[in-house]
Amino acid sequence: MKTIIEEPFEEKNATALAVGTLVISTILFILYVASNESPNILVIAWPFAFSAILVNFIMFIHLVDNFIKRPNQRKYILNKILILLVNIPIVYLYYNIVTKM
Structure with missing residues (x-):
């Protein structure tokens, strides 16, 4: 019987990507609102x-690929997926506000 040793999965880029895109989109949204809907910001x-x-x-x-391949670390990976998916409702809110202006 062959023993499979699974390397630990540490994904720091997912959190950095999620936070980075959220911060930049928030800054762009604030600039758009503060500039009285300037098309240059768009x-x-x-x-x-x-x-x-x-x-x-x-x-x-x-x-998701790593979630499927690494069953022992699913909780950690699921947290990363949820952090990434939190951006969707926030950006959708920004989009609705901008289109209604």
């Missing part, structure tokens, strides 16, 4: 939002 914000969605989705796929 020129920066929309490409950032698109790239943030893409990068966060790639990180989500990476975490």
Whole structure:
């Protein structure tokens, strides 16, 4: 019988990515509101939002893959997934506020 030794999974980039994209999107939202809906801010914000969605989705796929492959560390990985997914309702709120202005 072969023993499989599983290396510990430590993913610090997921939290940094989630917090970083949340902070940057919050700053862009505040700048947009403070600048009386300046379209110049949107020129920066929309490409950032698109790239943030893409990068966060790639990180989500990476975490789900590790969630499936590492059953002993699912609780840790699930916490990382939840931290990443917290951005969705916040950014959705920002989007609704901007489109209603």
